[in-house]
Amino acid sequence: MPASIYLDHNATTPVATEVVEAMATALRNSFGNPSSSYALGREAAEQIATARDAVASLIGAPAQSLVFTGCATEANNLALLGVARACPPGKRHLVISAVEHPAVMAPARYLEAQGWRLTLVPVDETGQVSAEAVIDAVRPDTALVSIMLANNEVGTLQPVADIARHLANRDVLLHTDAAQAVGKIALDVEALGIDLLTIAGHKFQASKGVGALYVREGTPIRSVLFGAGHEKGLRPGTENVPAIIGLGVAANLAAQRLASNDTRLRDRRDQLHQRLGADIPDLRLNGHAEARLPNTLNVSFPSVSGQALLDVVRDTVMASVGSACHSGESTPSGVLGAMGLDTARALGAVRLSVGWDTTAKEIEAAAVALVQAWRHLADGR
CATH class of the missing domain: 3.90.1150.10 (Aspartate Aminotransferase, domain 1)
Structure with a gap:
């Protein structure tokens, strides 16, 4: 035994061997600041671009739509609070499920404490929300619906694509926390029809300390951190080059596994x-x-x-x-x-x-x- x-x-x-090796090489050799114009900086920036392509491909997204973050919790906070910061005054209602991860529940409760209205949609005995119940909770002042793609505790998949179809032309954004799903099931942001999607690297054999947020082009969102203009101004701070490189390698491994087995x-x-x-x-x-x-x-x-x-x-x-x-x-x-x-x-x-x-x-x-x-x-x- x-x-x-x-x-x-x-x-x-566990971090994949290929990821460990790629990160170790990056730690030794790719120490340049990606914002620097000389060779070491350009090399780091190119490796980030390669990783962005790989992670975006895993979810069927354009590379430019991906924002690297420090973790899925940060990505979820950016999704909820960033959209809230960009919303007009008449849009201050949020809809989430009753089984969201604390990384969604906590920022939602924070917005509620700031005067937003919050609706928690119940789940059935299998842990699944009804798409109809989610849509019924939407109001004229609803800015965002956030429904996880897969529950971290029981694994139940939520009808996110059905919710997206019902929300079409409703002037309501849809976010899904896909931290548990990415790398375990094949998914495509266009097929899902969502506006924002959260990724956690350490859930599919990348390291801890790296995640990403998919943001559909044209989605109103503002940074919740303040600094320089990294990641299209949505995530200031010098990029974690080794972790991002490792995330790209893990994404390639996940894509290969999903395709072959x-x-x-x-x-x-x-x-x-x-x-x-x-x-x-x-x-x-x-x-x-x-x-x-x-x-x-x-x-x-x-x-x-x-x-x-x-x-x-x-x-x-x-x-x-x-x-x-x-x-x-x-x-x-x-x-x-x-x-x-x-x-x-x-x-x-x-x-x-x-x-x-x-x-x-x-x-x-x-x-x-x-x-x-x-x-x-x-x-x-």
Whole structure:
């Protein structure tokens, strides 16, 4: 049995060897400031341009529409607060789902505290919003709708393209936080019909500390940081050249994997689900059975705490719980609560997320460890 099995790829991914090598070379050799006109500066700028092409290609976007940021949280803040800064006085209403990541929820709440009106659209028991409910929430003063593409906890995919079609000609912008989706599923900004899209590098084997925001040409948006004119004036500050180069390499790797082996993640996820379900009666799937990320399995183990289960297997399986602990008291996560799960089921939830390098042998070993831990806890209750 492997010493430890990493099944928390939705939290972060191991940095690909190719990315490490590209970043190390850049750290040694590409230290020029991209804004400088001499050879070292021009070389750094050219490498940023190459990376921009690669990342934009991964999402079907023009290279010039991509703004590099320090992370997905920054990209989400730029999307919401930047659009808010550019809106006319009569447009001060925002619509988001009830299961958005804190990187969207927090800036939305900030805008609400500044006098904006905020509508949270509920989700069903699978964690999915209704496109019709989102559209029904839109008003004449709505400036922006922000609906995540894939939920980070249960993997449920949201009907973003349907929402975009309904919003056509409504004078309302649409942003999607695609941090969990990019690199795991094929996507195209034109097919989605969105105006802004957030990318997180460390979710698909780039390093931490780099992200991007797609901004459709003509989208009204202003910088929320103040400085020089980097990234078309939307993200001032000298670019993180090594991390951006690594992001470009990771984007190329993701594109190759999606083109050649797009069922690998799903096969590993389903192998784990079937293996656990065969030995654990009443194991419950959380999230949409079909419309979800191919790598994400969120299940509730009956009669035990998910955290207690992971504590037992912590030297063998690395994963996350589907509940949060506050002030020493276990309570259901906001996502599972929004889905209407009862407390016992929510507290028994565990998120198991596989990666491109996860092997069938690792899945089998993880399943054995999890089943044994569940039996130990269930028998001792």
